Amino acid sequence: MTLILSNDDVEKLLSVNDCIDVLEKAYLELADGTGVARTRSDSIVAAKSPDTLYSLKSMDGVIPGLGVSAVRIDSDIVTYPNEGGKVRRVKVPSAPGARYVGLVLLFSCETGEPLAIFPDGVMQRIRVGATNGLGIKYLAREDSKSVGIIGSGWQAGTQLMAACAMRDIDKIRCFSPNKTNCEAFSKEMSETLGLEVKPVESAEDAINGVDIVMCATSSIDPIFFKNSVKPGMHLSSIKTFEIHPSAIERADVVVVHNPARKMRFLGKGVQMPELQGDENRGDINKIDFGNFPTLPQLIAGETAARSTPEQVTCFLNNIGLGYQFAAAGSIVYAKAKKQGLGRELPTDWFTEDVHP
Amino acid sequence: MTLILSNDDVEKLLSVNDCIDVLEKAYLELADGTGVARTRSDSIVAAKSPDTLYSLKSMDGVIPGLGVSAVRIDSDIVTYPNEGGKVRRVKVPSAPGARYVGLVLLFSCETGEPLAIFPDGVMQRIRVGATNGLGIKYLAREDSKSVGIIGSGWQAGTQLMAACAMRDIDKIRCFSPNKTNCEAFSKEMSETLGLEVKPVESAEDAINGVDIVMCATSSIDPIFFKNSVKPGMHLSSIKTFEIHPSAIERADVVVVHNPARKMRFLGKGVQMPELQGDENRGDINKIDFGNFPTLPQLIAGETAARSTPEQVTCFLNNIGLGYQFAAAGSIVYAKAKKQGLGRELPTDWFTEDVHP
Numbered sequence: 001m002t003l004i005l006s007n008d009d010v011e012k013l014l015s016v017n018d019c020i021d022v023l024e025k026a027y028l029e030l031a032d033g034t035g036v037a038r039t040r041s042d043s044i045v046a047a048k049s050p051d052t053l054y055s056l057k058s059m060d061g062v063i064p065g066l067g068v069s070a071v072r073i074d075s076d077i078v079t080y081p082n083e084g085g086k087v088r089r090v091k092v093p094s095a096p097g098a099r100y101v102g103l104v105l106l107f108s109c110e111t112g113e114p115l116a117i118f119p120d121g122v123m124q125r126i127r128v129g130a131t132n133g134l135g136i137k138y139l140a141r142e143d144s145k146s147v148g149i150i151g152s153g154w155q156a157g158t159q160l161m162a163a164c165a166m167r168d169i170d171k172i173r174c175f176s177p178n179k180t181n182c183e184a185f186s187k188e189m190s191e192t193l194g195l196e197v198k199p200v201e202s203a204e205d206a207i208n209g210v211d212i213v214m215c216a217t218s219s220i221d222p223i224f225f226k227n228s229v230k231p232g233m234h235l236s237s238i239k240t241f242e243i244h245p246s247a248i249e250r251a252d253v254v255v256v257h258n259p260a261r262k263m264r265f266l267g268k269g270v271q272m273p274e275l276q277g278d279e280n281r282g283d284i285n286k287i288d289f290g291n292f293p294t295l296p297q298l299i300a301g302e303t304a305a306r307s308t309p310e311q312v313t314c315f316l317n318n319i320g321l322g323y324q325f326a327a328a329g330s331i332v333y334a335k336a337k338k339q340g341l342g343r344e345l346p347t348d349w350f351t352e353d354v355h356p
Numbered sequence: 357m358t359l360i361l362s363n364d365d366v367e368k369l370l371s372v373n374d375c376i377d378v379l380e381k382a383y384l385e386l387a388d389g390t391g392v393a394r395t396r397s398d399s400i401v402a403a404k405s406p407d408t409l410y411s412l413k414s415m416d417g418v419i420p421g422l423g424v425s426a427v428r429i430d431s432d433i434v435t436y437p438n439e440g441g442k443v444r445r446v447k448v449p450s451a452p453g454a455r456y457v458g459l460v461l462l463f464s465c466e467t468g469e470p471l472a473i474f475p476d477g478v479m480q481r482i483r484v485g486a487t488n489g490l491g492i493k494y495l496a497r498e499d500s501k502s503v504g505i506i507g508s509g510w511q512a513g514t515q516l517m518a519a520c521a522m523r524d525i526d527k528i529r530c531f532s533p534n535k536t537n538c539e540a541f542s543k544e545m546s547e548t549l550g551l552e553v554k555p556v557e558s559a560e561d562a563i564n565g566v567d568i569v570m571c572a573t574s575s576i577d578p579i580f581f582k583n584s585v586k587p588g589m590h591l592s593s594i595k596t597f598e599i600h601p602s603a604i605e606r607a608d609v610v611v612v613h614n615p616a617r618k619m620r621f622l623g624k625g626v627q628m629p630e631l632q633g634d635e636n637r638g639d640i641n642k643i644d645f646g647n648f649p650t651l652p653q654l655i656a657g658e659t660a661a662r663s664t665p666e667q668v669t670c671f672l673n674n675i676g677l678g679y680q681f682a683a684a685g686s687i688v689y690a691k692a693k694k695q696g697l698g699r700e701l702p703t704d705w706f707t708e709d710v711h712p
Contacts, residue, residue, distance in 0.1 A: 007708055007709075007710060033623060034401065034623050034624050034625075036399045036401055036621045036622065037621065038399045038412075038619070043393075043394045043417070043418050043425070044392065044418075045390065045392055045418050045420045045465065046390075046420070047420075047465075048466065054418065054425070054465040056416050056418050056427070056465070058394070058414055058416050060397065060399050060414050060621075062399050062401050062410065064401045064403075064623065069399070069410070069412045069431065071412070071427070073427050073461065075425065075465075075468040075469070075470070076468055076712075077467070077468050093709070093711075094469075095468050095469035095470075095707045096467070096703050096707070097703075097704060098709075099704070099707035099708055099709055100707060100708050100709070101468040101470060101708075102708060103461070105459070105461075107412065107457065109401065109410040109412070110404065110450075111450045111451050111452070112431040112456070113452060113455075113457060114451075117706070119706070119708035119710075119712070120708075120712045121708045121710035121711065125710075154710065154711050263394070265393065265394045265416075266392065267390055268388065268389035268390050343705070347452050347453075348452075348453060349360050349699070350457070350459055350475070351455035351456060351457050351475065352363055352455055352456050352458060352476075352477045353449070353454075353456070354363060354477035355456060355477065356430055356432075356456050356457075356458030356475070356476045356477040356480050
């Protein structure tokens with residue numbers, strides 16, 4: 001049987017800690033060359049509405065040691081609203097019932113069979129948190145106590161959960177340009193973490209003097225700059241553009257998630273604000289992520305971590321991998337089978353008797 | 357609702373002629389730059405059994421004019437048996453019930469929603485035939501009457517159907533090293549086409565003096581050579597390696613399906629025979645398909661077709677496109693809805709209320 005799981009199932013079955021553990025193991029296999037990650041491609045065409053795009057994103061990964069492979073697909077209507085002077089990339093829920101469309105297909109790499117199909121949203125959030133958590137584990141000072149986070153959206157929660165799982169954090173400050181969201185998020189996360197998350201009035205107030213700076217926004221413009229970098233800091237980002245190139249240059253140790261750039265296939269007339277470099281954006285499109293060591297290499301001990309408490313470290317979660325969905329999917333699938341969660345559909349519906 | 361369709365449904369809903377028509381239309385949009393094709397990637401790792409690989413293949417396409425996009429995925433166990441001195445790439449049906457795993461996910465590029473999920477096998481065969489049919493339509497002599505086909509497997513049938521749809525064919529000869537298959541195939545196709553398909557004893561017997569040569573094998577070694585080329589011939593191939601480079605060089609007009617090479621992501625220890633060049637294989641790995649005009653350009657009139665009856669033309673269906681599955685999928689989906697075919701599942705199972 002092939003399992004159809006929901007985001008609720010994934011939420012029940014996958015903790016940030018589980019995800020950190022399985023990713024750490026899977027990344028060793030990626031560093032070793034046994035596992036394979038086919039990096040993200042975005043096929044983008046102009047939609048009928050003005051200033052709107054349709055994007056078909058896919059990414060694949062195979063992890064022989066875990067016996068699985070996965071394809072993650074997003075079929076998105078995308079717009080670029082300008083809020084508070086920052087351009088954000090926002091998906092519009094346009095599927096029936098005002099819903100988003102993101103799917104993970106999990107396969108066995110031993111039999112090829114489709115094991116499970118589930119939406120990507122909850123896992124997406126957990127694996128991003130877990131990945132930046134691994135950045136903290138391998139780069140931040142052991143005695144890191146305080147976190148300043150910029151952003152109070154969907155991604156920010158798992159970022160804080162992962163930070164707290166990796167270090168003995170006792171102080172968290174949060175800034176977001178949307179004050180209402182920032183306060184609601186801080187209240188909710190204070191309860192979740194059993195630790196006060198304090199909403200503050202400016203990015204500077206959130207960042208000033210903290211051990212770990214976490215950027216967790218949907219901004220396509222830089223939101224963290226060189227003048228905020230202090231000795232001993234660990235900088236963490238979930239998007240390509242959040243940390244200004246001059247701040248990245250200031251760091252002593254910079255590690256990226258993956259050296260690849262997105263493969264973009266653009267239809268005629270497509271205008272993407274993130275592809276238009278300007279002064280404010282600090283030519284960030286020109287940064288070559290292929291020049292930095294990767295998180296898998298860091299975990300495998302193939303590249304140096306922090307060597308002194310004064311060094312500034314920086315982890316750029318620059319691109320996601322289908323490989324992460326395979327790793328996290330292996331946990332979710334095993335637990336769902338054990339607990340009898342999910343809808344079972346005949347595997348024959350998703351396989352065939354003719355040579356494809 | 358999201359439709360789950362079977363290969364039987366696709367067989368009922370999609371004719372070779374339908375597929376030729378919709379591909380012709382879709383290719384105009386690809387040539388024009390409005391449509392987008394993310395070309396094939398193969399993520400390949402060594403399997404536990406010796407001389408066996410696991411391959412996760414994916415390809416994407418978006419066709420705004422048809423309102424659809426698609427991802428095609430194959431999750432394959434692959435081996436390389438040597439039969440009659442030719443190495444073939446063969447998939448092993450290892451999923452439960454001894455089945456293969458190939459899927460197409462069809463989306464709306466207007467709402468993003470998943471419209472349908474179905475196995476790829478029947479459509480794969482029809483779209484390959486239809487594509488080579490378009491090669492014949494735009495390149496072969498108008499008065500082509502005879503076809504020689506090498507190969508009698510799964511792909512060969514739609515090749516002949518497409519040839520007969522495009523030209524007034526009155527003579528077909530077939531050769532395959534497997535005599536039993538060749539005879540059974542010839543008998544079956546004679547009935548399907550209402551025209552004698554004659555099994556012959558050698559490739560030379562099949563090819564000699566025909567107007568159109570169709571290679572439709574699973575060989576990864578060349579099976580058609582320069583000395584068989586005659587003036588006025590149209591050469592047609594469904595794989596990268598079937599036609600020897602010297603025969604390609606002899607052709608006056610060469611058109612490929614797509615200029616891209618497969619993107620290969622290979623795990624440690626993977627050995628693929630098709631990547632090992634040797635003299636017999638004529639350095640075919642070194643052919644740069646990016647140097648040839650494409651079928652979409654040919655259909656759009658952007659590159660020259662045959663200019664005299666004596667010219668030799670050659671169409672190399674060198675790589676498949678997810679774009680083809682989007683095009684053919686649009687027909688299958690529309691007809692299935694109209695005829696009430698397929699299993700309906702709630703679209704909510706494949707969408708989500710969280711921003712992915």
